[in-house]
Amino acid sequence: MRLVVKTAVIVFVATILQVSWFDGVSIGYGSPGLLLVIIVSLALLRGSVFGAGAGFAAGLCYDIATYGQLGLTSLLLTLAGFWTGRYGETTGRDRAHAPFLSVAVITVLYELGGLTVRFLIGEAAPFERLVWGALPGELVLNLILTAPVYIFCRWAVGKQGDRLGSAEVRVLA
Amino acid sequence: MLVLLSLILLTISFRESSNGPLHRFQGYGSAVTKPFQVVADRIAQPFQDAYGWFHDMRKAKDENKKLSEELENLRQQRARQKNAEVEAAHLEELLNYERVARFPEDYSKVNVEVITPATGAFEQTVVIAAGQNREIRVDDPVVVGDGLVGRISQVGPTTSKVTLVSDPNFAASARDLNTGAEGIVRHPATGSDVLILDGVKKDKEVNKGDSIITSGWVRPDLSSLYPQKISIGRITSFSRTDVNPIYQIQVEPSVDFTSLEAVIVLISKNRQVGGP
Numbered sequence: 001m002r003l004v005v006k007t008a009v010i011v012f013v014a015t016i017l018q019v020s021w022f023d024g025v026s027i028g029y030g031s032p033g034l035l036l037v038i039i040v041s042l043a044l045l046r047g048s049v050f051g052a053g054a055g056f057a058a059g060l061c062y063d064i065a066t067y068g069q070l071g072l073t074s075l076l077l078t079l080a081g082f083w084t085g086r087y088g089e090t091t092g093r094d095r096a097h098a099p100f101l102s103v104a105v106i107t108v109l110y111e112l113g114g115l116t117v118r119f120l121i122g123e124a125a126p127f128e129r130l131v132w133g134a135l136p137g138e139l140v141l142n143l144i145l146t147a148p149v150y151i152f153c154r155w156a157v158g159k160q161g162d163r164l165g166s167a168e169v170r171v172l173a
Numbered sequence: 174m175l176v177l178l179s180l181i182l183l184t185i186s187f188r189e190s191s192n193g194p195l196h197r198f199q200g201y202g203s204a205v206t207k208p209f210q211v212v213a214d215r216i217a218q219p220f221q222d223a224y225g226w227f228h229d230m231r232k233a234k235d236e237n238k239k240l241s242e243e244l245e246n247l248r249q250q251r252a253r254q255k256n257a258e259v260e261a262a263h264l265e266e267l268l269n270y271e272r273v274a275r276f277p278e279d280y281s282k283v284n285v286e287v288i289t290p291a292t293g294a295f296e297q298t299v300v301i302a303a304g305q306n307r308e309i310r311v312d313d314p315v316v317v318g319d320g321l322v323g324r325i326s327q328v329g330p331t332t333s334k335v336t337l338v339s340d341p342n343f344a345a346s347a348r349d350l351n352t353g354a355e356g357i358v359r360h361p362a363t364g365s366d367v368l369i370l371d372g373v374k375k376d377k378e379v380n381k382g383d384s385i386i387t388s389g390w391v392r393p394d395l396s397s398l399y400p401q402k403i404s405i406g407r408i409t410s411f412s413r414t415d416v417n418p419i420y421q422i423q424v425e426p427s428v429d430f431t432s433l434e435a436v437i438v439l440i441s442k443n444r445q446v447g448g449p
Binding site: 053 | 175179181182183185186187195196198199206209210213217221288289290291295296298300326327329332334342
């Protein structure tokens with residue numbers, strides 16, 4: 001329960017910071033995606049289901065605060081949280097480069113996913129503007145955010161299986 | 174399950190009207206987050222000011238010289254314009270001339286803070302800290318001192334969404350201030366920083382550097398959303414080809430959409446006394 005409350009607070013504060021501060025900072029059209037980096041970090045630390053839940057809540061908060069298309073960011077962040085969580089639970093476990101690799105890959109997929117959904121619902125989806133204008137800057141800024149955000153998230157919510165790990169050692173012994 | 178829920182939300186919010194239950198929920202939700210956003214803005218303000226100070230200082234010297242020259246030209250223009258305005262007002266009175274709503278005298282202004290800046294490669298929108306509580310409605314024009322910013326596209330109890338001129342979904346009827354050539358200003362689909370003035374026929378005259386303003390037309394059953402003579406930008410280039418009957422005109426917006434801190438929402442005075 002404490003974990004859920006902590007995560008809810010982190011997600012809410014991150015949403016406010018994203019819409020108030022980070023959306024105003026940009027390289028080209030690309031702004032740092034604090035919310036995305038938080039969701040990727042939480043998913044890596046706590047698993048796929050937790051990541052998907054946090055992603056859904058974060059997306060909903062973001063769409064509400066910015067009057068975005070309700071459900072769009074939720075959909076993208078839910079998928080981002082789930083797939084990052086799966087990577088963390090399988091091949092990415094305990095690898096130092098996992099947060100950076102995940103943030104880089106998810107940033108690209110998140111933006112392309114957003115472009116696709118917008119295209120499908122008939123909204124403006126400028127591919128060139130995204131690829132040349134937004135993506136490079138966003139990628140750099142997100143990677144800069146990755147280390148501090150991941151360390152903060154690890155401090156705040158811990159890592160799934162930390163206690164299980166010691167139990168496993170006892171059984172083997 | 175969550176993906177399905179997201180898809181359901183997306184479908185409903187996409188299909189329902191702007192005053193449907195989900196949009197209303199979004200408005201109330203935005204009202205809840207508004208105080209937190211305002212606090213975050215206040216905290217960030219000193220840092221933004223410090224950054225702005227250094228940034229502006231760097232540009233100030235170059236700009237000073239350019240602006241001094243511009244000021245002298247504008248002073249002369251203003252004197253001529255003032256004279257013309259007085260003359261036009263006098264003639265209108267003599268002719269008992271019926272005219273459309275004018276900016277700024279026929280509009281009341283709501284000065285409001287921007288709480289969410291424009292962002293992203295897709296939508297160019299900002300959220301402002303006033304909504305139904307200040308009589309703001311969908312499609313109200315939004316301006317700053319430099320010119321047209323956009324229009325209100327969604328209204329909540331205490332916040333509203335503004336679709337900027339730089340958004341791909343935005344379009345406004347406009348004309349060349351010097352030559353009177355009319356067209357539609359919109360953002361090109363390619364996603365560049367400039368706007369285009371579309372639909373200007375080749376038999377009209379346009380010149381590089383001409384000011385583009387809102388045309389504010391009125392028909393018996395329909396009218397432009399924007400009042401006349403609000404600055405939109407300046408023509409930076411134009412070209413024509415033999416096969417195309419219209420010009421390709423690029424317009425540089427007069428407003429810097431990346432640094433909007435406050436805007437003015439224009440509310441028609443006619444509407445306040447029971448008009449549409």
